[in-house]
Amino acid sequence: MNWKFIVEDCWKAFWEAFIDTPADIWRMIRGK
Amino acid sequence: MFWIKQTELLGHLKDNFLVDWYGIHGIKHWARVLKNGLMIARIEGAREDVVRLFAFLHDHKRENEGRDELHGLRAYESARDLRGKFFDIDTEGFLQLEEALTYHSDGLTQGNLTVRTCWDADRLDLGRCGTMPWAPYLCTETARNADVIAAAYKRSIR
Numbered sequence: 001m002n003w004k005f006i007v008e009d010c011w012k013a014f015w016e017a018f019i020d021t022p023a024d025i026w027r028m029i030r031g032k
Numbered sequence: 033m034f035w036i037k038q039t040e041l042l043g044h045l046k047d048n049f050l051v052d053w054y055g056i057h058g059i060k061h062w063a064r065v066l067k068n069g070l071m072i073a074r075i076e077g078a079r080e081d082v083v084r085l086f087a088f089l090h091d092h093k094r095e096n097e098g099r100d101e102l103h104g105l106r107a108y109e110s111a112r113d114l115r116g117k118f119f120d121i122d123t124e125g126f127l128q129l130e131e132a133l134t135y136h137s138d139g140l141t142q143g144n145l146t147v148r149t150c151w152d153a154d155r156l157d158l159g160r161c162g163t164m165p166w167a168p169y170l171c172t173e174t175a176r177n178a179d180v181i182a183a184a185y186k187r188s189i190r
Contacts, residue, residue, distance in 0.1 A: 002039050002040075002043060005039060005042070005043050005046075006039060009042075009043075009046060009053070009059065010039075010042060010059060010063075012060075013054075013059040013060040013062070013063040014063045016060060016063070016064075016187075016190055017060070017063035017064045017066065017067040017187065018063070018067055020183075020187075021067075024070075028063075028066065030038070030039075031036050031037075031038025031039065031084075
């Protein structure tokens with residue numbers, strides 16, 4: 001898992017998109 | 033059958049992305065398309081694996097942020113190359129992905145349920161371009177719901 005890429009390049013995008021369903025955020029970022 | 037190396041795929045797409053990664057056709061848009069698509073898919077019964085691939089791939093071969101009429105076709109051609117390296121999906125799913133990618137900016141509203149779900153997921157995010165999604169241009173009953181449009185619009189202009 002490339003944590004630097006996830007945190008710096010993807011985290012904010014997924015956080016904003018899934019903020020109303022927070023349980024999904026981490027699952028989506030990991031691709032599960 | 034379906035698998036995806038999502039972080040590796042997104043890293044590859046970023047490395048080869050020609051427009052702004054954080055712009056109107058970049059990762060933030062892709063994440064919202066995923067959000068919209070999974071929401072519609074779970075209600076309508078569309079395929080979530082196709083929706084996920086569509087969200088990440090539909091704009092990845094854009095050459096500009098404006099009218100880039102062939103970017104859907106290029107996205108499909110690229111998806112053919114990426115299949116087996118970063119993801120795989122059964123033949124039927126890949127055919128649905130092909131149709132969804134190739135024609136996603138052509139304004140079509142008819143077709144397979146999963147394909148229509150992909151198109152609606154993208155169109156529900158039009159607020160970022162200053163356009164309110166319009167129900168007659170949406171393809172699923174779920175997406176045409178006024179509350180769904182309002183929520184997607186609010187999300188798209190955050």
